[in-house]
Amino acid sequence: xxxxxxxxxxxxxxxxxxxxxxxxxxxxxxxxxxxxxxxxxxxxxxxxxxxxxxxxxxxxxxxxxxxxxxxxxxxxxxxxxxxxxxxxxxxxxxxxxxxxxxxxxxxxxxxxxxxxxxxxxxxxxxxxxxxxxxxxxxxxxxxxxxxxxxxxxxxxxxxxxxxxxxxxxxxxxxxxxxxxxxxxxxxxxxxxxxxxxxxxxx
Numbered sequence: 001x002x003x004x005x006x007x008x009x010x011x012x013x014x015x016x017x018x019x020x021x022x023x024x025x026x027x028x029x030x031x032x033x034x035x036x037x038x039x040x041x042x043x044x045x046x047x048x049x050x051x052x053x054x055x056x057x058x059x060x061x062x063x064x065x066x067x068x069x070x071x072x073x074x075x076x077x078x079x080x081x082x083x084x085x086x087x088x089x090x091x092x093x094x095x096x097x098x099x100x101x102x103x104x105x106x107x108x109x110x111x112x113x114x115x116x117x118x119x120x121x122x123x124x125x126x127x128x129x130x131x132x133x134x135x136x137x138x139x140x141x142x143x144x145x146x147x148x149x150x151x152x153x154x155x156x157x158x159x160x161x162x163x164x165x166x167x168x169x170x171x172x173x174x175x176x177x178x179x180x181x182x183x184x185x186x187x188x189x190x191x192x193x194x195x196x197x198x199x200x201x202x
Contacts, residue, residue, distance in 0.1 A: 004177040006089065007033060010118055010188065011040050013168075014085055017116050020044055021084035024110065026072065027091025031058030031065075037087075038062050046078075073099065076106045085116040090184070093122045093150040097138070100150065100160065108164055113193040117165070118186075123172055124151045125183035157185055166190040 007014075014021060020043060028034050028047035031054075037045050045062070048070040049055040059067050070077060072091065086107050092100065107117060124131050130144035131151045137143055140151045152160075154172070161167055169188040174181045 004175050005036060006120065006175065006186065007036055007087070007118065013116065013188075014042070014118075018084040018112075022046070022082065024048070024078070024083045024086045025065075026086065026088040026107075028058050028065075028067075029054050029091075031061030033087060033089055034058055034062035034065050038064050046083075048072075048076075072103055076110050078110045080109050081112050083111050083115055085118065086111060088117070088119040090120050090122070092119060093152070094148055095150065096141070096148075097150075104160060108191045111191045113191070115191050116168075117189050117191065120175075120184045120186050121157070122149060122151045123183035123185050124153045125172070126151055127183075128180040129178070129182055131183075152185055157187060161187060161189055164192050166192055 014023070022044045023037060023042055023046070025034055025037070025045060025047040028049045034045060034047045043064065045065040046068060047058060047065050048068045049058060050069065050071050052069060055067055055069055058065070068077065073095070088107070092103055095103065111117070122129070122131070124140055130142055130149045134142035134144045137148055140153065140156065142149055157170060167187070167189045169186070171186045172183065173186060174183055
């Protein structure tokens, strides 16, 4: 069984979002969370990933999902107001601040009014995985082993979700996902109904 079953406690909330809900998972990686969602009875899951190798692993782990290769630096290839929930675990913190805001706007555009977002982001306390000792590209944004990585404090989280979101839960926590403890922010929010009103696409 995969460690770090972070979605487990949010299954009732996801299940209550629609019958049956259409879920979008961004940055699915090798498919651990995708497979968990499928096993929980969510039959309508679309997952995206940039790495072709990871996406192939996700196909093996969760063949019932619809797999889409996508680069988060580009706009999401989905119509507006389509999804009942979006899951984004540890995939939204590689970008300059303006592009991070653009990605959140794109996520909101694709969500139905009142839909759920479940996401996790690097914390500034994540010292084992790049939050200190690396060349700075901008405040709390570092070049870590050749990869830009952003780390969030509470002020940045509040700023990112200050407009267009109804926040349900914001928690900083240590997770057991990798070899060493990792510090993350877990953010659960609903897209505000007014935020999606003008963003329908076709």
